Amino acid sequence: MNRRTTNWAGNIGFTAERLHHPSTVAELQAIVAGTERARALGSGHSFNAVADTAGALVSLAHLPRTRELDTATGRVQVGAGVRYAELAQWLQERGRSLHNLGSLPHISVAGSCATATHGSGDANGNLATAVDGLELVTAEGDLVALSREEHGADFDGMVASLGALGVVTSMTLRTAPEFDVTQRVYEDLPLEALDDHFDAITGAAYSVSLFTRWRDPVIDQVWVKHRVGDAPRGGEESGFFGARPAAGPRHPVPEMAAENCTEQMGVAGPWSERLPHFRPGSPPSSAGEELQAEYLLPRAQAVAALRALEPLRERIAPVLQINEIRTIAADELWLSPSYRQDTAAFHFTLVPDTAAVLPVLRLMEERLAPFGAVPHWGKLFTLPPEALRERYSRLPDFAALARRFDPGGKFANAFLREYVFGD
Structure with a gap:
C-alpha cells in the first residue's frame, strides 16, 4: 500500500513507497531484510529530507518501549521510539537523571541522537554524548550490538550517524543522580x-x-x-x-x-x-x-x-x-x-x-x-553540499564506516548521497 505522510511541520512530504509500523524487533528485521531501500522515522521533528527514502519508511513508534535501568552502572537501555519526556519522567521516579534535555521533550531518543541534537549549557555536551551503547538492524536484517567498550574511538562515528548504518532499536545512556x-x-x-x-x-x-x-x-x-x-x-x-x-x-x-x-x-x-x-x-x-x-x-x-x-x-x-x-x-x-x-x-x-x-x-x-x-x-x-562537507573533517572516516556497515547503500537516501557521501 502506497501511503504519503509528512514530517511534524508538514513542509516535507515523504516519498516512501510504504510506511511500516513494526511492533517487534523481529518484524523490523524482516522488513529491512526484504526491501531494497529503507530509512527509520522517529518523531518526525526534522524539517528537511534527512529521513526520506524511495523505499520503505519504518516508523519506530510502535517498537517495544524498553526502559531498563542497571542500578550497578547507572546506565539505562531505552527503546529507540521512546521520547525524552517519557524517559525523563521514568528516570526521575527512580532517582536518576540525564545530563541534558532539548527545549522540546517531545522528540525521540534515537532521532535526536542520530542528528546530534543538543540541549543547552556551556559544560553540557549534546544528547548523543550520553550514549554508551546501541543496537541496530543492519542491511541484512541482523540485530547487532555496538558499544564504546568494544569499538573504542570508532564508536564516536556510530552514534550521530544520520541513520546511515542501520535502524536503531535501542540505546544505552549514562545517567546520574537526580537534581x-x-x-x-x-x-x-x-x-x-x-x-x-x-x-x-x-x-x-x-x-x-x-x-x-x-x-x-x-x-x-x-x-x-x-x-x-x-x-x-x-x-x-x-x-x-x-x-x-x-x-x-x-x-x-x-x-x-x-x-x-x-x-x-x-x-x-x-x-x-x-x-x-x-x-x-x-x-x-x-x-x-x-x-x-x-x-x-x-x-x-x-x-x-x-x-x-x-x-x-x-x-x-x-x-x-x-x-x-x-x-x-x-x-x-x-x-x-x-x-x-x-x-x-x-x-x-x-x-x-x-x-x-x-x-x-x-x-x-x-x-x-x-x-x-x-x-x-x-x-x-x-x-551547498561541498561547503557543508568541507566543514566536517571526519566525513571521509564516516563514509568509510557507513560503507563497512552498509556496502549496498540500503540506508543511503538522496540527502545523504548529496550532503554526506558526495555521490
Missing part, C-alpha cells in the same frame, strides 16, 4: 552586554538561553536555569547584566501562552521539568505551525557572528517567530557540529512559508560563512 533546577526569566538584555560579557552570561548557570525577535537591538528574554546546590556564578544580584526580572511566567514567543512552558519564577523542581522549555503534556512552541533552521559555530565567534547578522535585521524579523541562542560543550562525535569545539547555536523558529524563508536563510548563511557555521542536520538550510 533540582530553578528557572528564572529576564527581559530586555541590552545587546551591548554581549560584547563584553557573553561568556559570563552563558556561563552564569547550568543552562542559559537567549531569545530575540530581531525587531530591536535587544535580547528580549534570557532563560536562566540553575542547578540547585551549585555555587552562584554571578550576574543576578540586581537584574541580569542589565536585564530586568520578568514579572511573571513567559513564553519565548511573547504572543503565546506561558501555560505551555515549564515553571519559572525561581521555583525549584526536578531536572526533568525544568531543563526543557515546554511541558511534556502541552503543545510544543507553535505546535507545528512553523519552520526551523539552526546554525552552529565556534562559541568564541558567537558575538561576532551575531553582529554580522545585524544588517539583516529588517529581512529576518518578518519571517521570524523567535531566535534562540544557546551553547553546547565540545565532543568527539564525528558528525557533531560540536566536534572538538565549544559551540554556539543560533536556532530560528520561522513562519510556515518556505518561499519567504529560504531567501533569508541564504543571506544568513552568507553572513555566517566566515565563522564556519554548519546547519543542524535536521533543519532547513540552503548551504
Whole structure:
C-alpha cells in the first residue's frame, strides 16, 4: 500500500513507497531484510529530507518501549521510539537523571541522537554524548550490538550517524543522580552586554538561553536555569547584566501562552521539568505551525557572528517567530557540529512559508560563512553540499564506516548521497 505522510511541520512530504509500523524487533528485521531501500522515522521533528527514502519508511513508534535501568552502572537501555519526556519522567521516579534535555521533550531518543541534537549549557555536551551503547538492524536484517567498550574511538562515528548504518532499536545512556533546577526569566538584555560579557552570561548557570525577535537591538528574554546546590556564578544580584526580572511566567514567543512552558519564577523542581522549555503534556512552541533552521559555530565567534547578522535585521524579523541562542560543550562525535569545539547555536523558529524563508536563510548563511557555521542536520538550510562537507573533517572516516556497515547503500537516501557521501 502506497501511503504519503509528512514530517511534524508538514513542509516535507515523504516519498516512501510504504510506511511500516513494526511492533517487534523481529518484524523490523524482516522488513529491512526484504526491501531494497529503507530509512527509520522517529518523531518526525526534522524539517528537511534527512529521513526520506524511495523505499520503505519504518516508523519506530510502535517498537517495544524498553526502559531498563542497571542500578550497578547507572546506565539505562531505552527503546529507540521512546521520547525524552517519557524517559525523563521514568528516570526521575527512580532517582536518576540525564545530563541534558532539548527545549522540546517531545522528540525521540534515537532521532535526536542520530542528528546530534543538543540541549543547552556551556559544560553540557549534546544528547548523543550520553550514549554508551546501541543496537541496530543492519542491511541484512541482523540485530547487532555496538558499544564504546568494544569499538573504542570508532564508536564516536556510530552514534550521530544520520541513520546511515542501520535502524536503531535501542540505546544505552549514562545517567546520574537526580537534581533540582530553578528557572528564572529576564527581559530586555541590552545587546551591548554581549560584547563584553557573553561568556559570563552563558556561563552564569547550568543552562542559559537567549531569545530575540530581531525587531530591536535587544535580547528580549534570557532563560536562566540553575542547578540547585551549585555555587552562584554571578550576574543576578540586581537584574541580569542589565536585564530586568520578568514579572511573571513567559513564553519565548511573547504572543503565546506561558501555560505551555515549564515553571519559572525561581521555583525549584526536578531536572526533568525544568531543563526543557515546554511541558511534556502541552503543545510544543507553535505546535507545528512553523519552520526551523539552526546554525552552529565556534562559541568564541558567537558575538561576532551575531553582529554580522545585524544588517539583516529588517529581512529576518518578518519571517521570524523567535531566535534562540544557546551553547553546547565540545565532543568527539564525528558528525557533531560540536566536534572538538565549544559551540554556539543560533536556532530560528520561522513562519510556515518556505518561499519567504529560504531567501533569508541564504543571506544568513552568507553572513555566517566566515565563522564556519554548519546547519543542524535536521533543519532547513540552503548551504551547498561541498561547503557543508568541507566543514566536517571526519566525513571521509564516516563514509568509510557507513560503507563497512552498509556496502549496498540500503540506508543511503538522496540527502545523504548529496550532503554526506558526495555521490
